[in-house]
Amino acid sequence: MKPRFKPYRGPSGGWGSANAVGTILLRERAPLTGATALLKQNRPIDGFACVSCAWAKPHPSKPLAFCENGAKATAWETTSLRCTPEFFAGHTLSELRNWSDYQLEQQGRLTEPMRWDAATDRYLPVSWDEAIAEIGAELKALDDPDQAVFYASGRASLEASYMWQLLARRYGTNNLPDSSNMCHESTSVALPESIGVPVGTVTLEDFAKTDGLLIFGHNTSSNSPRMLHDLDAARQRGAPILTFNPLRERGLERFTNPQSPRQMLTGESEVVSTHYHQLTIGGDTAAIAGICKALLTMDDAARESGQDRVLDIAFIEQHTQGFESFERTIRGYTWEMLERRSGLTRGAMEGAARIYAGCQRVIAIYGMGLTQHRHGVTSIQMLVNLLLMRGNLGKEGAGICPVRGHSNVQGQRTVGITEKVAQVPVERIYQQFGFNVPERDGTTTVDACEGVLNGTIKAFLSLGGNFVRATPDSQRLEPAWSKLRLTVQIVTKLNRSALVHGEKAYILPCLGRTEIDNQASGPQYHTTEDSTACIRAWQGVVKPAGEQLRSEPAIIAALAKATLPANPRMDWDAWVADYGLIREAIATSYPDIFHDFNTRMLEPGGFHRPLPASWREWSTDSGKANFTQPDSLAINDDVEQNPERRDVLNLMTIRSNDQFNTTVYGYDDRFRGVYGTRSVLFMHRNDMARLGLAEGDQVQANTAVDDGVQRSVGPLRVTPHDIPEGCCAAYYPECNALVPLWHHEEKAKVPASKSIPVTLRPFIATTRALQ
Ligand SMILES: Nc1nc2c(c(=O)[nH]1)N[C@H]1C(S)=C(S)[C@@H](COP(=O)(O)OP(=O)(O)OC[C@H]3O[C@@H](n4cnc5c(=O)[nH]c(N)nc54)[C@H](O)[C@@H]3O)O[C@H]1N2
Ligand SMILES: Nc1nc2c(c(=O)[nH]1)N[C@H]1C(S)=C(S)[C@@H](COP(=O)(O)OP(=O)(O)OC[C@H]3O[C@@H](n4cnc5c(=O)[nH]c(N)nc54)[C@H](O)[C@@H]3O)O[C@H]1N2
Ligand SMILES: [Mo]
Numbered sequence: 001m002k003p004r005f006k007p008y009r010g011p012s013g014g015w016g017s018a019n020a021v022g023t024i025l026l027r028e029r030a031p032l033t034g035a036t037a038l039l040k041q042n043r044p045i046d047g048f049a050c051v052s053c054a055w056a057k058p059h060p061s062k063p064l065a066f067c068e069n070g071a072k073a074t075a076w077e078t079t080s081l082r083c084t085p086e087f088f089a090g091h092t093l094s095e096l097r098n099w100s101d102y103q104l105e106q107q108g109r110l111t112e113p114m115r116w117d118a119a120t121d122r123y124l125p126v127s128w129d130e131a132i133a134e135i136g137a138e139l140k141a142l143d144d145p146d147q148a149v150f151y152a153s154g155r156a157s158l159e160a161s162y163m164w165q166l167l168a169r170r171y172g173t174n175n176l177p178d179s180s181n182m183c184h185e186s187t188s189v190a191l192p193e194s195i196g197v198p199v200g201t202v203t204l205e206d207f208a209k210t211d212g213l214l215i216f217g218h219n220t221s222s223n224s225p226r227m228l229h230d231l232d233a234a235r236q237r238g239a240p241i242l243t244f245n246p247l248r249e250r251g252l253e254r255f256t257n258p259q260s261p262r263q264m265l266t267g268e269s270e271v272v273s274t275h276y277h278q279l280t281i282g283g284d285t286a287a288i289a290g291i292c293k294a295l296l297t298m299d300d301a302a303r304e305s306g307q308d309r310v311l312d313i314a315f316i317e318q319h320t321q322g323f324e325s326f327e328r329t330i331r332g333y334t335w336e337m338l339e340r341r342s343g344l345t346r347g348a349m350e351g352a353a354r355i356y357a358g359c360q361r362v363i364a365i366y367g368m369g370l371t372q373h374r375h376g377v378t379s380i381q382m383l384v385n386l387l388l389m390r391g392n393l394g395k396e397g398a399g400i401c402p403v404r405g406h407s408n409v410q411g412q413r414t415v416g417i418t419e420k421v422a423q424v425p426v427e428r429i430y431q432q433f434g435f436n437v438p439e440r441d442g443t444t445t446v447d448a449c450e451g452v453l454n455g456t457i458k459a460f461l462s463l464g465g466n467f468v469r470a471t472p473d474s475q476r477l478e479p480a481w482s483k484l485r486l487t488v489q490i491v492t493k494l495n496r497s498a499l500v501h502g503e504k505a506y507i508l509p510c511l512g513r514t515e516i517d518n519q520a521s522g523p524q525y526h527t528t529e530d531s532t533a534c535i536r537a538w539q540g541v542v543k544p545a546g547e548q549l550r551s552e553p554a555i556i557a558a559l560a561k562a563t564l565p566a567n568p569r570m571d572w573d574a575w576v577a578d579y580g581l582i583r584e585a586i587a588t589s590y591p592d593i594f595h596d597f598n599t600r601m602l603e604p605g606g607f608h609r610p611l612p613a614s615w616r617e618w619s620t621d622s623g624k625a626n627f628t629q630p631d632s633l634a635i636n637d638d639v640e641q642n643p644e645r646r647d648v649l650n651l652m653t654i655r656s657n658d659q660f661n662t663t664v665y666g667y668d669d670r671f672r673g674v675y676g677t678r679s680v681l682f683m684h685r686n687d688m689a690r691l692g693l694a695e696g697d698q699v700q701a702n703t704a705v706d707d708g709v710q711r712s713v714g715p716l717r718v719t720p721h722d723i724p725e726g727c728c729a730a731y732y733p734e735c736n737a738l739v740p741l742w743h744h745e746e747k748a749k750v751p752a753s754k755s756i757p758v759t760l761r762p763f764i765a766t767t768r769a770l771q
Helices: 014-027 031-040 068-077 085-089 101-105 128-141 158-171 185-195 204-209 227-236 261-266 284-304 313-319 323-332 335-342 346-357 376-389 409-414 426-433 445-454 474-483 552-563 572-577 579-589 685-690 734-738
Strands: 114-117 122-125 148-152 212-216 241-244 254-256 275-277 362-366 399-402 459-463 486-491 504-509 526-529 534-538 649-654 680-683 698-703 712-720 727-731 756-762
Touching (some): 014 254, 014 261, 031 068, 128 459, 148 445, 158 409, 212 346, 212 376, 275 346, 313 376, 362 376, 552 572, 572 579, 680 685, 712 734
Parallel strands (some): 148 459, 362 399
């Protein structure tokens, strides 16, 4: 199909979404199973948690509790397409490596365990027993357990995740990186320092009571569309919504509620953001500092004229520390510098401050636009500072709301998927299972990539995900994978990570969350934790995609039995027979959060993890909420800045409305007016003119760093867009080759994939084409 480009003037939600749902059900050839499954989507206890985003599910649930993208995710999993041994017989891996992400996953659900055969360069079927025994033998043969990595993408249930970390730790390593290391790890580093909890503090009840919202760097309409209902309800109550985003994301401008017959019939839509601030990429710390500065000035004036203070002085005195030095730093910034760094005018920042000061209960929402930067932790902490100034933490209707990505990524950390030993209940694990958790911290995602490059990693096992495709520096890393001895993918669909592999490579196909998981004691529940720390039970509703598929807990248990010495205290078989026993083990390891797990998970609405910050108890070093100092207002200080070089643009890698991470559902990005292609580069018209480019030109993007490595992606079609000058945007994962592995958040090590310096050149056909 020929690509088309046409600005989208419609709202998010509405008929555009309804049409898209029908299209995807047909494309996946799952109109019936898919549609039936949708009726049970996000219905706790007798239904399943959406496999798409991690946004909270309301209780009681609505009749059709799903969104366009949730429906796509369900259709993707309940598809009737199958990727069988016959498919693999027909294609060598060298051939498949030239296929796109879309083509690979479009083959449908994997049905049988497969083993790579070097002689024919094909995956051939293998029995479960043989595959598991061989993997166990390979792991046992490694010189050092730290040569193995146990990666987890954020979809696996609490039960599977707990078993996965236990397997890795008993085996002898804390090498447990997960997708969070590329995502919200900046949050997990920033929030504990500031407020003593690693996760967001708000619940849906807070959304129902808030009177003001700030949204930084989150594309809500594509990535957590169900949240639009909560935003819409707040708008109806008159709450202002201030959005800060370099792109004018259409879905954050207008929304038609698909559950409102009136709006659907009349085509009416509601405003989402009342104020939209198009700051420059990475300009958030400066923009928030500007708002803080304006608040201080307003507070000075109020004090002088004897009016009510703008700052919540009682809160600051009783609950925080570090305010004086924070205040000094903020007052020290000049407006000239704040304007230059943020890309916003002083007037815009002052205006935002006035609106913020007019609200009594404010929630600050954020996503990858803050976390995937060199100084992501600083930006997040600045946002917390802003909330602290007016006591917007630990009270109803207010708080910080990091919107997590994968549907159980927050929960995985809660049950031990982390490379950091300090976060593991070492004592309890010892009492429970009689072994010592290894003392050395494990690898983050970036460390694991380095280990693959330098040969220290020999075995890589993946519980879901598509690590090869999701990580930075693809052109540099891909060839290094062949040096590994063992690669294992526990997945539902074929992706590039199974094609870029080690000497021994296996695909172990598993059940998805929509599917009925029958074990010895009957159908099993599984549990998840959403972005509001709400833990609930779910169960699959559709027939498994193949008879040979095994559940994730069953696969992990089999691997554990083949790898670890027998230990009567870890009864893997009993756990698989009855997941309730896994939950009892989780409750023993984490009693404060999970006591009476098996009962409480079935309570209407589930249960919330206790978060001291939400009742103003601060589990920080100081015992108070900490105002932190911004260490830098710079955007890219590990990349040489040269103001003379006006040919360098700052690139952000973003998601379309038709993908879930590396899963590409289709080639349209309706809200951004792009149809039939992902090979685009969104640019400001002035930059195009300055660089002598016209709409439709094909360019190659090159990373503008001087570390001896050539990084390029193309062809990309030059596409004018409403984006600040000097900034440009293109899609992830196609552009991951442009992100240097060392270019990451300085403390959290999250790849800084939202700010990559690039130069553009006309595309020459000899360059490696975009996959
Ligand atoms: N349908 C669908 N849902 C998803 C996903 C998906 O791929 N598809 N992925 C899931 C996952 S794992 C995650 S982590 C989340 C991701 O959801 P988001 O956090 O929304 O991530 P991105 O799509 O990368 O978009 C980042 C947004 O930040 C803006 N941005 C970029 N740079 C900056 C900046 O410097 N400052 C500010 N203020 N804004 C900036 C971009 O314009 C964009 O609107 O969604 C989850 N949900
Ligand atoms: N440049 C750039 N890079 C990025 C990002 C970015 O914005 N820009 N975003 C980062 C972020 S936020 C994230 S979270 C990562 C995502 O990184 P990952 O989590 O590793 O990748 P996904 O694309 O979500 O993984 C998709 C695969 O998961 C498998 N899968 C799906 N469902 C299941 C299941 O139920 N069980 C199992 N076992 N497997 C399943 C399927 O085979 C599918 O192909 O990418 C990161 N990389
Ligand atoms: Mo993510």
